[in-house]
Amino acid sequence: MLTIRQQQILDFIRNFQAAQGVVPSIVEIQRHFKFRSPTTVTEHLNALEKKGAIQRRPRQARNIRILNMVDSLQSAISIPILGSIPAGMSEKPEGLPENSIAFDKTLLSVTQNSRLFGLDVRGDSMVGVGILDGDIVILEQGPEPRNGDIVAALIDGETTLKRYRIAEGHPVLQSENPAYLDLIPVRELMVQGIYRALIRVSGGKRRAN
Known part of the structure; x- marks a missing residue:
């Protein structure tokens, strides 16, 4: 499964290529994401290549090739969007199916029988991990949460999107925004x-x- 940042970089490469006719250079990726060093870009590209998302041709400029663009169409699954969830102060959940969205299942580390659903994010409490107001999060229903997982949770009758932590033996929901x-x-x-x-x-x- 790609990390949020890896998916952002892959998406930038795809959009840049569609608009410019060529893939971006390492410097262009660095400038777009405001990385301090091109080494950071190289590390992300290495990770994307290991995960099979891209392929690079040695000793060539602009040598990135995105893989599985055709295969991803064949592996698309329909995920229901079940309303919105606060990433801020909790409020009552909407809980009603609205529509669905197609997603490439090969990008998800889930089993074939996994129960997936999407929620529209409302609020800014998770901006520290790149989850912004207006984004859609894809979630899996069923697995037990592990310490550090980002979860959609019902807490005292209200829903929210937060990071799940165990502190002194008790569960706590943490935001990724110091506010x-x-x-x-x-x-x-x-x-x-x-x-x-x-x-x-x-x-x-x-x-x-």
Whole structure:
């Protein structure tokens, strides 16, 4: 499974190639993401190549080739979008199916029988990990959360998207924005889904990120 940053870089390469007719250089990727060093770009590209997302031809400029662009169409699955979820202060969940979105299942580290669903993000409490207001998060229903997982959770009757932590033997929901306090359940905490992927909405169109 690609990390959020790896997916962002892959998406930038794809969009750049579609607009310019060539893939971006390492310097252009560095400038776009404001990395301090081109070495950081190289490390991300190495990871993308190891995961089979790209291929690079040695000793060539602009040597990135995105793999599986045709295969991804054949491996697309339909994921239902079940409403929105706050990434900020908790509020009542909407909980009603709205529509669905196609997603390449090869980008997800899930089994064939995994139960996946999407939620529109509302709020800015998860900006520290690149989850922004208006994004769509893809979640898996069923698995037990592990310490550090990003989860959609029902806490004391309200839903929210946060990082799941165990502190002194008790579950805590943490934001990725210092403006928000941790959420500690008073009565109940039920994890509804584990974060698996992100769809970024740009210019009214949804794109994998």
